[in-house]
Amino acid sequence: MKAMRTNGEIRIGFYICHCGTNIAGMVDVKEVAQYIATLPGVVVSRDYRYMCSDPGQALIQQDIQEHNLNRIIVASCSPLLHEQTFRSAAEKGGLNPFYMQMVNIREHDSWVHEDRVAATQKAKDLSRAAIQRVFFHKPLERKRVPVNPDVLIVGGGIAGIHSALTLANAGKHVYLVEREPSIGGHMAMFDKTFPTLDCAACILTPKMTQVKAHPNITLWTYSEVMAVDGFVGNFKVTVKRKPRYIREDLCVGCLECIEACVYKDARFPDEFNLGLGKRKPVYMPFPQAVPKVVVIDPETCIQFKSGKCKQTCVEVCDDRNAIDFEQKEEIREIEVGTIIIATGFQTFDARRIPYYGYSIYPNVFTALEVERLINSAGPTGGEVVLRDGRKPEKVAIVHCVGSRDENTNRWCSRVCCMYSLKLAHLIKEHTDAEIYNFYIDIRAPGKSMEEFYNRVAEEGVHLIRGKVADIYPDPSVPNNGRLIVQAEDTLIGKILRIPVDMVVLSVGLEPRSDAQEVRRLFNITCSTEGFFLERHPKLAPVNTFTDGIFLAGCCQGPKDIPDTVAQAGAAAAEALALIDTGYVELEPNTAYIVEEDCSGCKSCIPLCPYTAISYLEDKKKAYINEALCKGCGVCVAACPSGSIKQNLFEDEEIYSEIEGVLAYA
């Protein structure tokens, strides 16, 4: 029966991989190989230590020649990992790559079972299924589609900026889309960076201005991606450009309008300074903002609220005519071949831990707020002061706020230890206060981190090993804002109640609250924590499960700046690799309709999510446009007369697998 359905004799080569002990430790590979050798069509059945190694692949090629095999089965790890490897091995051996079938006996078998007998049985069943399946395999051609050389980068933090410049310098055209009015992201808010203590602005600003100036970069700030369509090489992206009520092309960034605003003094909380400072309705996010273009906030601008403002700003802008109250939101459609997602992180909301008193006691700050206080361009001009203006004499820095905690976020945010030490150093430098760092463990891996830890310790910062348990106003001196920080010093086993003027909460990093929407937008995956999931934790750290979409920076997980930049470079390189190849090869798992079988019942047509199926009026039959088909197989499953087939997943192939896995005694 099977033999009838396939042309000529089927000669199968079966290879089972030990993967060191990863598989052989739980599956009796010899037994499986011997068993498979007894099945019809099997000419060669071998076990080998590492099939993915060069000798392993060579073995396949050699056997194809010597035993003129025309089907190859490799029982090893997940096809998602090595299918390409073994397909090309088969190809090098002169076989059509799609005559190769993989059997997943590691991720789905040896790694998840503890009973050697059962695991071996399972390996036999899965292998038998593959043996029966390959009888129906057909030679297939991969379809090539050209890759549009333009790249979309989402997010203008250090990650997005670095990827953009790398690609632009390589001569590729980049669209950099940033939600905020300026690029720079979190890094722009920092004062100095650990462990080198070089000023964030000094290293970031030049890169920001390069982005603006670069001929190959189209910079869209105050903009958001609305829709993403298409696939690797050919994405269609819709971008919304929010109105800033300023003509970007006309504004020269002279800031005179801010000066002239009818509001004599700034009175609205300033986002960039986390509300620690104030701004006017018309404002520049921060001095080094890029683009150097002001924004008008319609929520607070009198013109928008009442419609009758003297418009002193327009007056002073004069013939530059940069102010445009009529500006509307714009929708832009762009086509790109690859996308880099660099949407970054958000800091943990300290209000979620009530007993740390954030937003209850004014002298409890978050680390990011303190970064702004320390920053000379910040709301206090670099003065580290309490909300009432006093200089703190004693400061507690609380590590692991919203990290390593089942009740909030379970993961270690990786950067807090080092930035807490950095803040300890900086606050000491600015205020000469006594600093108490409460930590659980100090995590200082990486280049010159331990050295920095050492240096801060030498400076006399009190490093107390104990998680802060409670923070409350000092009852002995009511209403003077002093706080008691209570914790056990676990190294001496004593309970400490340390009175301080200022508490700094080293808040952790977490996924942005809209990560799920973004994930859906780009059809990528999130890890359980909610960070975007890389294709492989080690071997494909910047790839996603969607080809052509890459990850950079903290949207994939907490990172410090060096790692972020490195990853941003890697993402850019991955995009470059695709662009310079010029095309992508698509899996030939597309569906097709057998014309003479199709009754033209049209049942399949509305089911296709890509409108790849059309009805040929002349022939009165349905037809699938292979270029549009993504190979989900929905139409195949739904065709009531079985007249649609899917390459690589033909009914017969799946039936034979079903029979195969169940055919055990």
Next chain:
Amino acid sequence: MVMTHEAIRSVCDITLETLTGIPEGRNVLTCIQCGMCAGTCPYGEYMEYPPRKIIAMLRAGLIEEVFHSDSLLNCVACYSCMAKCPRGIRLTEVLLPLVKERVFEHLPEVPRELQTALQNTLRYGNPQGLSPAKRAEWIKTAGVPIRILSQNPEPVDVLWFVECYTSYHPRGQDNSRAVAKLFHALGVDFAILGNEERCAGECARLVGETGLFDTLRERNMGVFRKYRFHQIVTSGAHAYDAFKYIYPCYGFDYPLEHITTFFAKHLEALKPLLTKKLNYKVTYHDSCCLGRHNGFYEEPRALLQAIPGVKLVEMTHNRISSLCCGGGGGGMWLDTYYKSRGMERLSDRRVKEAIQTGADVLAVSCPYEVSRFEDALKLAGYDDRMVVRDVVELLAESLGGD
């Protein structure tokens, strides 16, 4: 910190030896020795072996040494360590009772006050050592008819498990009379066990007297099985915990409410009845059992705010940070012991904060607290300016002309 029934069963017949044998218990191995437990413990500085150290000793195979220290008598089962533990280790629920049991065995002598309370509980089913026959005496003063199941075993909707302090202690009885009034006002079909009721035994277990707990538990379960009712509502916050977390191991599966949550669920029906205006400035003390252990922070506050005229103010330490009154885990009968060790009474510490709010009523929801805080207020010489009232007492007071 609310446990699923699966989770409860997983720890039913667990011992220190088998602890790490089950997934639930294995997470003591994940302890990162951060000291949160000791840091948040109200008697932290008196703890020779705070949970952190106990776990360290356990992992090092030195747990035996812990049994010989009586420092765990300082644990008043306030659930603070458990509520804040970053590894979600069920300290107050599982680990500490297991250790305390052994500590109790090794105690050279049990503090007398506690000893008597436990013996009383064994003999008379209440720590005060009052006659079980008088357990239902108070209903004579209730002002409303109260049905006792032994006299009329008809099926009933609410089986009201009154508990000891609310049956015997004069101020506790105020609580009970209030509840009875409210039940009537709401037209609830309820009944009590009267003299058949015994202490639920939660404190006995949490101080380490597991044997006593088992006796009481079996006795009460036996009585429950005699009657047909839809749900159990109890006035005891500690009884509530016992029924919710420990009794299920032994077949207890009745729907359960604490009076506070019960009335919170009936708030809509209750509101129109609360006609009498009470111009009090009230601060609410979250009891450990209802608050930290079961997360009922808003229910009692909702009840208070439903009372016309009441102005609610908060103490520095509220909700999850609430300071324990010191009555839990046997602490109720260890005050002299603590005093002898120069330890501040926790109820004294608590009322200081209450006083700072300038409130004139300290509202509570656990029967222990009324007497403890009233003592503390006297001691602080503040009893003329602040009174202690159970939430249900205030509700009943607000029930207009009856």
Next chain:
Amino acid sequence: MNKESNDIVATSREWEPRIVAFFCNWCTYTAADLAGVSRMKYAPNVRIIRVMCSGRIDPQFVLDAFAKGADGVLIGGCHPGDCHYIEGNYKALRRFRLLRRMLQDMGIEDARLRLEWVSASEGEKVKSVINDMVEKVKALGPLGLPARFKEWDREIEALEEEIRTEEVEANV
């Protein structure tokens, strides 16, 4: 269970359920890989067959699996809204609802056909779903259709035998 199925239990020494799983390539299959990478341990009764999308799963596959001896069939797809092919999982869901009803009419218990949404990051869910399903199907006992088919056909084999012997007698 009645006599019929008891016989089948009897004929199977320490019976273990056989479950065929159809997992979509992008979410559930990947999650199963993740479970492996994370070395989670689960029951070895399930055989996973990979399809690109849960929308590819033809009800015929499910029936065929039962007919060929599966005691349970598990379908795994991406969570609603997360389908790599936009809406394939909804098609799977619609088929599942009607198929399950039809199977009830054919005497096949609900627990034998299960649809689960498992995202690529939910290795833990793969483990719990598989363990739970194996447990439930174990409780139901074998479906063992091939055995039942044989059982049903015994009656005609008997007659065949009879006729043959009659003929033999006729010819002597």
Next chain:
Amino acid sequence: MSDKPKVAFYWCASCGGCEESIVDLAEDILMVLEAVDIIFWPVALDFKKKDVEALPDGAILVTMINGSIRTSEQEAMARLLRRKSKILIAYGACAYLGGIPSLANQFSRERILQYVYEEAPSVQNSDRTRPVTRFQDDGRTATLPEFRNVTRSLDQVVDVDYYLPGCAPTPKILKEALLTLLSGNLPPRGTVLAPDIALCDECPRKDTKPTDLCFTEFKRPHWTQFDPEKCLLAQGVVCMGPATRGGCEALCIKGNMPCTGCFGPTSRVKDQGAKILSSLASSVNAKDEAEIDRILSNIPDPVGTFYRYGLARSLLRRKVVTKE
């Protein structure tokens, strides 16, 4: 006796419609009688079983058996005729797929007997007499055939060479089949002698079916008058046409009734019911379970609807009886 090829007809569990369909050949039947000798046709001609037994094996060119197989007698006759015939044809939906009688596979044998001999409203059988296969009455022995546990298609009992689908087969396909057989150049064994394409191909309403059809409600055929021009699926009626072999020239559709699937699936489909189920369900216009169920609730009896003619030959064949 003439040397014209010998032809036999036999019926098993069937309604007799298939016999009718032979007569429906009208004057063409003469053409048939020209060409062949009918040597066995219980419904029309007086031959006896022993006449067939007397024939040498393979003496009959073609035997057409209609009806499904439910009793031991039907089995025995099927075997006998199989032995005596060169070509055995499963004639009509019942012989081919089990047909309507095989809907009985939803019930156990016991359940059926209980209903028919005890519960059925028209039954008067106070002492609950049940048929027995053999009983004595003053010396004479009467026998009845055994009532089987399962209803079967012909090929589940004996080897079948060709299939003629339909309830009943239309004169057109019968005639074509006969001509093919007499012509001598036989199609491969196992062929279904009808077009291997779904009914929509020849449906007069094909063009009226929209390309964006999705279901918000299903309507039962008896509910209202339906537009006699428009595709019935487009009107919310369950029509099996897309999943059913063509060749009947859409007779039911022409009578403004939906196709109920009597010609069975195409050769590419294992299970006709599963396929139409898949197709219809996929196009239900809802995303949440409750709404999906609501829309599908107007298909109250999926088995009876999707397997009306083919339960015996479906993948599951029979209801799994675990509780009685």
